[in-house]
Amino acid sequence: MKPTTFFARVPLMWRAYIAGWSLYGVIVGFVLQADTLDGGVRWLDLLQGVYSTIPAAALLALVWPLTGRLEARAVRGFALVGIHACAALCFAVGSHLLTLAMLGAVTRSIQWHAWPFMYSLMSYALVAGIFHTVRAGMAAQQQALAAQQARTLLVASELSALRNKLNPHFLFNTLHSIIALTQRNPAAAETALFQFSDMLRYVLDTERSGSDRVTLDAELGFVRDYLELEQLRLGERLHVEWDLDEDAGDHPLPALSLQPLVENSIKHAFNPHSRPGILQIRTRRDATSGALTMTVRDTGPGADPTAVAASNGLGLRTVERRLQLDYGSRAALRVQCAPGAGFSVAVTIPAARQESYA
Numbered sequence: 640m641k642p643t644t645f646f647a648r649v650p651l652m653w654r655a656y657i658a659g660w661s662l663y664g665v666i667v668g669f670v671l672q673a674d675t676l677d678g679g680v681r682w683l684d685l686l687q688g689v690y691s692t693i694p695a696a697a698l699l700a701l702v703w704p705l706t707g708r709l710e711a712r713a714v715r716g717f718a719l720v721g722i723h724a725c726a727a728l729c730f731a732v733g734s735h736l737l738t739l740a741m742l743g744a745v746t747r748s749i750q751w752h753a754w755p756f757m758y759s760l761m762s763y764a765l766v767a768g769i770f771h772t773v774r775a776g777m778a779a780q781q782q783a784l785a786a787q788q789a790r791t792l793l794v795a796s797e798l799s800a801l802r803n804k805l806n807p808h809f810l811f812n813t814l815h816s817i818i819a820l821t822q823r824n825p826a827a828a829e830t831a832l833f834q835f836s837d838m839l840r841y842v843l844d845t846e847r848s849g850s851d852r853v854t855l856d857a858e859l860g861f862v863r864d865y866l867e868l869e870q871l872r873l874g875e876r877l878h879v880e881w882d883l884d885e886d887a888g889d890h891p892l893p894a895l896s897l898q899p900l901v902e903n904s905i906k907h908a909f910n911p912h913s914r915p916g917i918l919q920i921r922t923r924r925d926a927t928s929g930a931l932t933m934t935v936r937d938t939g940p941g942a943d944p945t946a947v948a949a950s951n952g953l954g955l956r957t958v959e960r961r962l963q964l965d966y967g968s969r970a971a972l973r974v975q976c977a978p979g980a981g982f983s984v985a986v987t988i989p990a991a992r993q994e995s996y997a
Contacts (some may be wrong), residue, residue: 652773657698664692698730699766706770710778711862719919723767731759816871831871834864845894854932855922856888858897862920865898868909873897873909880919887924890931893961900935903955908939908982929990930969936983942976958986 649657681684705726709719724890735755754765813835814875820828841861845851870877908916921934950956962970976982 645938656696660692660696667692678869693732693975695762698734698737701728701765702726702767704772706767706774710771710774713901714773723763727760727763727767730763731756734759740757763828792907813868816868820871825911831868834867837861838864848934851894852891853894854888855892855897855933858894858992859883859888859922862898865901866918869905869909873876873905876913876915877905877909878915879915880917882919882921884922884924887921887922889989890924890929891990892931893965895987896958896988897912897935899955899958900933900986902980903984904935904937904939907942908937912939930987930988931990933984933987934985936981938981941978942979943978944974947974947976962986962988 672983705722709722714722750825813831817831817835820831826969838861841857845853861870866877866879870879897920900916904918908918917938919936920937922931923934955974959972962972966989969983971987973987974983975985
């Protein structure tokens, strides 16, 4: 690891500040000898131009902590203008006196002194405005970061709730079905118990790994186990049709992205009704963009789109928030439904870089 230089440790804003004043000093040095450049650059005058900007640059740097104090105390309006007006006058007088002392040019006309004084006032106003703008930008970034962290914590808590929701939702019905199955078909009951343990292991592994990314194949395996256990209870009422893109199995996605869509259909299209229905699960990866689309459609009673939008259900809402947080506008969750026309939800997840998945 290379040692860090002092200048590299200086914040970017102050590096830009130093570079800007240095460039300005060079320009002043050239202006001082603009009429005689044909005879070559007078390096002493050039150095004097840079030298003459040091007092103003040093004094104006003090405006930074001043703006910090004003922002911390929430000074606004006429009070803010008044404080800066006083500080600008002090700066103009102080920097001008320092410059005169450094250059040894005290005996000058009033006009010669007036223009630099006015220029100092304008310089103060410009630098104070820039510093306030920088502080406002930093505050906005901090607020955005805090909001992002809050959203992350919210989604993490909802994901945790979604994980915890699996146990009470499955535990009684699934174990009751397995117990009943042990009397009729012990081998099938044993298979069901292994499927149930695989589901719990999947949930625990994604939580323990610290990363919620899995492959589509892993999520589909979890969904298959889930549906087979639900079929123990629903029997012939549940018919599942799979239409899977075999080339999309390695596509990464957040864990528990597909299962809540399937659970939503089970809950609303099959649980309340005794008539049989069809559940369709379809996956496709776009050959051009690499985006994955997962569609879950059922032939249940459907729903009013307005009621769906106003629903505070955990499953679909959590999936949508996680997609927004992870992928922004590149991901989408679309619902199509109408009373008596079934329910369809499609999730699109963009292509991602290669990572390690559960």
